[in-house]
Amino acid sequence: MRLPRIAAALPLLLAACAGNTAPDGPAPLLAGNNSSVMQQAFRTAQDPAEMDTLWSEAFGRQGTPPPKPAVDFARQRVLAVFMGNQSHGGYGIRLAAVREGADDVEVDVLFTAPGPDCRTTQVLTQPYAVFALPAGMKPLRYVVERQVNNC
Numbered sequence: 001m002r003l004p005r006i007a008a009a010l011p012l013l014l015a016a017c018a019g020n021t022a023p024d025g026p027a028p029l030l031a032g033n034n035s036s037v038m039q040q041a042f043r044t045a046q047d048p049a050e051m052d053t054l055w056s057e058a059f060g061r062q063g064t065p066p067p068k069p070a071v072d073f074a075r076q077r078v079l080a081v082f083m084g085n086q087s088h089g090g091y092g093i094r095l096a097a098v099r100e101g102a103d104d105v106e107v108d109v110l111f112t113a114p115g116p117d118c119r120t121t122q123v124l125t126q127p128y129a130v131f132a133l134p135a136g137m138k139p140l141r142y143v144v145e146r147q148v149n150n151c
Contacts (some may be wrong), residue, residue: 013027030130033131036059036061037082038085039082040083044075051071051073058082074135076133078132079133080130081130088120091111091112094129095129107141110144112147112148112151
């Protein structure tokens with residue numbers, strides 16, 4: 001019977017999914033299309049005061065900003081990536097890789113855009129993504145790649 005096999009595999013699948021939120025690697029915290037940042041930007045926060053400043057800058061012009069995610073600043077720092085003002089919807093941000101080097105941490109960021117045949121909302125957007133990274137004092141160095149996704 002298949003049901004016992006699925007039930008036996010469920011804990012392994014859940015453990016694999018839970019690995020995405022471990023403090024030793026990047027974990028997505030929040031993403032959306034409506035921020036107050038109109039230019040491409042990268043911001044970090046390493047303590048609650050810096051997080052308050054980041055949140056104010058990112059969402060200060062909104063009537064109801066999204067709730068701040070819970071972060072353990074003893075083990076994590078926050079990276080917010082802003083794509084800037086875009087002429088329509090369909091854009092996205094993800095971390096392709098995070099690699100620690102001798103002097104810095106390289107963060108490979110992938111900006112995705114809809115292809116010309118994609119149907120998108122015709123409204124200004126300001127895509128953003130917020131991630132938890134392992135805490136550390138090494139500076140972050142960003143490598144941005146752009147990709148067009150055809151529909």
